[in-house]
Amino acid sequence: MEIKLRNLKRNYGSLHAVDGVSLTIPSNTVYGIIGRSGAGKSTLVRLVSMLEKPDSGEVYYDDKRVDNLSKAELIDERRRIGMIFQNFNLFSSRNAAENIAYPMEICHMEKGDIKSRVEELLALVGLEGRGDAPISTLSGGQKQRVAIARALAIKPAILFCDEATSALDPQTTRSILALIKEIQQKMNLTVVMITHQMEVVRDACDRVAVLDSGHIVEEGLVSDIFSSPKSDVTKDFISSVTNVQESIVRWSNEGGHYTLRFRGSSTDEPIISTVSAATGAVFNIRAAGVQTVNGEELGVMIADIGPDEAIAEKAVARLREMGVSVEEEKKEAN
Ligand SMILES: Nc1ncnc2c1ncn2[C@@H]1O[C@H](COP(=O)(O)OP(=O)(O)OP(=O)(O)O)[C@@H](O)[C@H]1O
Ligand SMILES: [Mg+2]
Numbered sequence: 001m002e003i004k005l006r007n008l009k010r011n012y013g014s015l016h017a018v019d020g021v022s023l024t025i026p027s028n029t030v031y032g033i034i035g036r037s038g039a040g041k042s043t044l045v046r047l048v049s050m051l052e053k054p055d056s057g058e059v060y061y062d063d064k065r066v067d068n069l070s071k072a073e074l075i076d077e078r079r080r081i082g083m084i085f086q087n088f089n090l091f092s093s094r095n096a097a098e099n100i101a102y103p104m105e106i107c108h109m110e111k112g113d114i115k116s117r118v119e120e121l122l123a124l125v126g127l128e129g130r131g132d133a134p135i136s137t138l139s140g141g142q143k144q145r146v147a148i149a150r151a152l153a154i155k156p157a158i159l160f161c162d163e164a165t166s167a168l169d170p171q172t173t174r175s176i177l178a179l180i181k182e183i184q185q186k187m188n189l190t191v192v193m194i195t196h197q198m199e200v201v202r203d204a205c206d207r208v209a210v211l212d213s214g215h216i217v218e219e220g221l222v223s224d225i226f227s228s229p230k231s232d233v234t235k236d237f238i239s240s241v242t243n244v245q246e247s248i249v250r251w252s253n254e255g256g257h258y259t260l261r262f263r264g265s266s267t268d269e270p271i272i273s274t275v276s277a278a279t280g281a282v283f284n285i286r287a288a289g290v291q292t293v294n295g296e297e298l299g300v301m302i303a304d305i306g307p308d309e310a311i312a313e314k315a316v317a318r319l320r321e322m323g324v325s326v327e328e329e330k331k332e333a334n
Helices: 041-048 071-078 096-106 111-124 140-152 170-187 198-204 222-227 232-239 271-279 309-321
Strands: 003-012 015-025 030-035 056-061 081-085 158-162 190-195 207-212 215-221 258-263 282-293 296-306 325-328
Touching: 003 041, 015 041, 015 207, 015 215, 030 041, 030 170, 030 198, 041 158, 041 190, 081 140, 096 111, 096 140, 111 140, 140 158, 140 170, 158 170, 170 190, 170 198, 190 198, 198 222, 198 232, 207 222, 207 232, 215 222, 215 232, 222 232, 222 258, 222 282, 222 296, 271 282, 271 309, 296 309, 309 325
Parallel strands: 030 190, 030 207, 081 158, 158 190
Antiparallel strands: 003 015, 003 056, 207 215, 258 296, 258 325, 282 296
């Protein structure tokens, strides 16, 4: 199911928590929404999932407007949504199977159907035979698996994940992200992944929107955003997952200070040597790293280019011709 947002706004008193957000979230994708704490992510999700009404603007599921529904319609439409959260929100008085059964009981499904569906869901999330487990005996990763199974119980078209992996260690995070991706493809779900972790965007999402102070500052394919980020917020998020740290390069005092971003096959080519030989430029490499984003190799290099400004300019032009994104940083005085 495709989700369309048109100029959504939500204020709390004088605070513009969501301030004019327009987005199209395509069907059958994992779509990331990233932002710092307080950026408005959870508020946006509450609007999109019909838990709260916007002050103005519209929400569409496919072509159906859903932000102005009556109570009865809302209950119906909400069946098309599953949600999971950072703190799992499971019932501690129920075991794993009973948690998963809950939404089906609410819908008055037959007992026998519920039982077989619970078994199916336990298997889907890798918890076969663990239905009897009291919630308190499960690890964080297992709890999130139960929560995912419960969210999918009545076959929603959309799964919202609000910081679903923020309470998990890196290895468990990877296994939960892999599970979500696998389920997305199996069930043709639209997954909306709310996060403040760029690893989550890099490892799980197809597209991403960067939210800052209630605004979308950047939106696009994850590999495009990683290879040529535009806003400072996005650059900060990216540098948090690149092993190229600003602090390493602060002591540079001569020549320019450039960030080069390579993608795809250009990470294998001897681009620096080629440009150096062609222009006479000297590269002083301060830091460099490569990471895989959505199956594509993306490289980052921080370098000074010399020996003088004219040659550096030529080198930069040449690099850009070769498909490298080049950004000149302002020099820090130190
Ligand atoms: N019910 C509310 N009443 C008043 N202010 C609110 C309410 N909900 C959110 N806010 C404010 O709106 C802003 C956005 O909050 P929101 O919870 O959407 O941010 P977030 O991006 O989800 O942050 P976090 O990463 O910390 O979860 C914050 O300044 C918050 O204090
Ligand atoms: Mg939040």
